[in-house]
Amino acid sequence: MKKLLTLCIIYQHPKILLGMKKRGFGAGRWNGFGGKVYDGEVIEDAAKREIQEEMGIKVENLDKVGIIDFEFKGNPEILQVHIFKSDNFSGEPTESEEMKPQWFHIDGIPFKEMWPDDIYWMPLFLSGKRFKGKFLFGESDIILEQELVEVKEI
Numbered sequence: 001m002k003k004l005l006t007l008c009i010i011y012q013h014p015k016i017l018l019g020m021k022k023r024g025f026g027a028g029r030w031n032g033f034g035g036k037v038y039d040g041e042v043i044e045d046a047a048k049r050e051i052q053e054e055m056g057i058k059v060e061n062l063d064k065v066g067i068i069d070f071e072f073k074g075n076p077e078i079l080q081v082h083i084f085k086s087d088n089f090s091g092e093p094t095e096s097e098e099m100k101p102q103w104f105h106i107d108g109i110p111f112k113e114m115w116p117d118d119i120y121w122m123p124l125f126l127s128g129k130r131f132k133g134k135f136l137f138g139e140s141d142i143i144l145e146q147e148l149v150e151v152k153e154i
Contacts, residue, residue: 001039001077002069006034006047006083008062009125010023010093014106015127015152018114019054019099030114032083040117047084054099064154065125068117068133116143130154 008031010017018030033054033069037046044062066083104110106126111119116128117135124131133148 002080003077004026004037004043004046005052005079005081006037006050006084007032007053008034008047008059008086010059010089011085011126012087012088015103016106016109017060017093017103018110019091019101019133022098022100025099026115027144028113030102030104031118033101033125034081034084043082044084045133047082054096056094056096057089057099059086061087061088062086065129066120066121067154068131068135068148070117071136072136074135083121083125114139117146120146120148123149124150 006080019030019033021027021029031111031142033051034047035050037043047062048059063083064082064085065119068081069085070079070081109122111122121131130151130153131148132151132154133146135143136145138144
């Protein structure tokens, strides 16, 4: 069974906007912004809604750059994450109950405090490539299997 999720990262070269997840799944890690897609909701609309909820900004242009399936050993649910990039927004990124936004220079991305898969696909993201992939996590979020390919279109 697949569960659809969104992930959006604001990228204004040479800096990206990440959020410290304060609660729930992935708490204590820097990540992009996103979450669930509701039944009947267009995936881009879900990404925009989550960004608004998590840091109070509005994004206009979303570019879908990747799709990654995440599996966790022993759990039949596959998390299919649609990854978006945006380079402009209106409003001021503001801390919410769930996320604390912070800008990072691309040379200072805090990979040690992020999901372990990010270090594999982030270079593709930063270089403007499109990609599809799959990661299987074991205990303590160790990557057991990975597959990542560059694609022309998503």
